[in-house]
Amino acid sequence: MxxxxxxxxxxxxxxxxxxxxxxxxxxxxxxxxxxxxxxxxxxxxxxxxxxxxxxxxxxxxxxxxxxxxxxxxxxxxxxxxxxxxxxxxxxxxxxxxxxxxxxxxxxxxxxxxxxxxxxxxxxxxxxxxxxxxxxxxxxxxxxxxxxxxxxxxxxxxxxxxxxxxxxxxxxxxxxxxxxxxxxxxxxxxxxxxxxxxxxxxxxxxxxxxxxxxxxxxxxxxxxxxxxxxxxxxxxxxxxxxxxxxxDEISKKRKEKAQRYFELFKNDNRIVLPNVPSVVTSQSWFVFVLRLDLGWLSNFLNIPNWVKNFELPTKFETQKSKEEWSKIIKQLRNTLQNLIKKLNQKGIESKNYFYPIHLQPFYMKMFGYTPGDYPVTELVSSMTFAIPFFSNITQEEQKDVYNAIDKSLKEIKNETAF
Ligand SMILES: Cc1ncc(COP(=O)(O)O)c(C=O)c1O
Structure with missing residues (x-):
């Protein structure tokens, strides 16, 4: 199932x-x-x-x-x-x-x-x-x-x-x-x-x-x-x-979101959605998690400036673009690996969203390259949507949590510096 x-x-x-x-x-x-x-x-x-x-x-x-x-x-x-x-x-x-x-x-x-x-x-x-x-x-x-x-x-x-x-x-x-x-x-x-x-x-x-x-x-x-x-x-x-x-649908979605917040609250491998204080009512569309860079750097080679999101507005030189692409590629590979593992365990998950400027026809039309919008590229290389809908059951949410937990442990064990 x-x-x-x-x-x-x-x-x-x-x-x-x-x-x-x-x-x-x-x-x-x-x-x-x-x-x-x-x-x-x-x-x-x-x-x-x-x-x-x-x-x-x-x-x-x-x-x-x-x-x-x-x-x-x-x-x-x-x-x-x-x-x-x-x-x-x-x-x-x-x-x-x-x-x-x-x-x-x-x-x-x-x-x-x-x-x-x-x-x-x-x-x-x-x-x-x-x-x-x-x-x-x-x-x-x-x-x-x-x-x-x-x-x-x-x-x-x-x-x-x-x-x-x-x-x-x-x-x-x-x-x-x-x-x-x-x-x-x-x-x-x-x-x-x-x-x-x-x-x-x-x-x-x-x-x-x-x-x-x-x-x-x-x-x-x-x-x-x-x-x-x-x-x-x-x-x-x-x-x-x-x-x-x-009202009934919104309430159910809020409850399901809350349940995910509780399931993941002590999990330092995951960054939960950030709801700013100006929000007086949150409307939940999808539930998107992000892999934590601190956790990833236990087994991937991630420089501190990336870990701290100290990114330039844009990578300008060919050399810096190449280095950046390498970092993003290893993050993306890890994310794809996670999504594959989840799918194999019967949990549908997708990378939300892929940067618009790096969509093939935008690159062709406007000459965009990796490194043009670094925060978007970094975030996108680590974010994944997990099953979320108003009638998802508590058991299903727990199954989602368990599958993520297990897959992340597998990834850590399989990946070495
Ligand atoms: C942010 C955003 N804008 C626009 C759209 C376009 O909506 P539609 O798919 O109905 O054309 C979507 C739909 O997913 C969306 O998420």
Missing amino acids: TISLSDSDITDLEISTVLNVLKSKRLALGPYLEKFQQSIKEFTKVKYALAVNSGTSALHLILKSLNFQKDQKMLVSPFSFISSANVALFEGGIPVFIDIDPQTYNISPQKLKEFIDKSYQKDITTFMGVDIFGIPSPWDEIYSILPQEINIIEDSCEALGGEYKNKKLGTFGKAGTFAFYPNKQITTGEGGIIVTDNEEIFDLCKSMSNQGRGKSGEWLISERLGYNYRMDEMSAALGFAQMQRI
């Missing part, structure tokens, strides 16, 4: 709600789309919500609604799901990466400030703040650092229900997004949603999600270039039913 990385939480309520749609034969643009949007609006306390067919579509529409154009630049974290950056490419724009904070795995305020002080130019029109793994971006710092002309948008695809100083995530930019793939807090199968208080953004996104149709509702008349990014009625019904249970 395998314990999977994620699982959706579907009850008879979801099944009967989706069946209602099938029986009604109104399979698109029906009452559940409205109900789902309304439920998200009330939950996040925003004026407008527009459901679409994916989180990526949601981000893309927001950029377009803000008139993001060819050759413009968008600041974003390289430690995210790839579509956070890709949406800039969709428009011929350029994602510009700012390295992360080694504790929260979100964009580093210090690095952001250094970048703005040194390199700010008018072609940087947009900032995409990602709330990675449901942990909020450092919103206060971001607002104090960025020039006012920059459009701030929030990729809160992983953060439904999270709160930063009692304010819901998704509401920190001109518009925000949630995604509903089945590994997310709630699912619609495939799907996403835009939340905003800005009527103009909402109207433009609505039109562009629906082939550019205008407010008149004329079906075969388009006022602008648009897409078919609409959410279908079965997905909306599923989402609406899930939203009826959002």
Whole structure:
């Protein structure tokens, strides 16, 4: 038996709600789309919500609604799901990466400030703040650092229900997004949603999600270039039913996260997720552990400056890049070995996330090389998601712990200097 990385939480309520749609034969643009949007609006306390067919579509529409154009630049974290950056490419724009904070795995305020002080130019029109793994971006710092002309948008695809100083995530930019793939807090199968208080953004996104149709509702008349990014009625019904249970689902996920915190609390081989004090409610998307560098250096050759995260902004020379690559490679090999061992023991695990700038086509397109964003590369070489979903049992969580414990002991015994 395998314990999977994620699982959706579907009850008879979801099944009967989706069946209602099938029986009604109104399979698109029906009452559940409205109900789902309304439920998200009330939950996040925003004026407008527009459901679409994916989180990526949601981000893309927001950029377009803000008139993001060819050759413009968008600041974003390289430690995210790839579509956070890709949406800039969709428009011929350029994602510009700012390295992360080694504790929260979100964009580093210090690095952001250094970048703005040194390199700010008018072609940087947009900032995409990602709330990675449901942990909020450092919103206060971001607002104090960025020039006012920059459009701030929030990729809160992983953060439904999270709160930063009692304010819901998704509401920190001109518009925000949630995604509903089945590994997310709630699912619609495939799907996403835009939340905003800005009527103009909402109207433009609505039109562009629906082939550019205008407010008149004329079906075969388009006022602008648009897409078919609409959410279908079965997905909306599923989402609406899930939203009826959002408090129950969030509570279960918090309990499961707490259980992992207890299981790993005295384990010096593992670094647990860091929830900053500004978080008034944590929304758990995935549970990501990191191998501890101190522990790894018992059997890997890791210099102290790496152990202490005393990293340069960027490795510039060929020689330093090569040395850095060697260090990262041995860490990555160890991580891959661990993930393989876990999979062999029936525990699904994945490396979350692989640096966006080192994705093969980003390297080809922009000439990125290892050493360009050292904190992201170092963190990514040690982080792995473990099975996490609202109905994971205590026994399964204990099995996950035992498998990690055993695999780490094996790795230590097998690996010598
Ligand atoms: C941070 C982040 N942004 C964007 C997305 C895109 O969502 P989707 O897969 O629904 O397109 C995801 C989905 O996993 C995500 O985690």
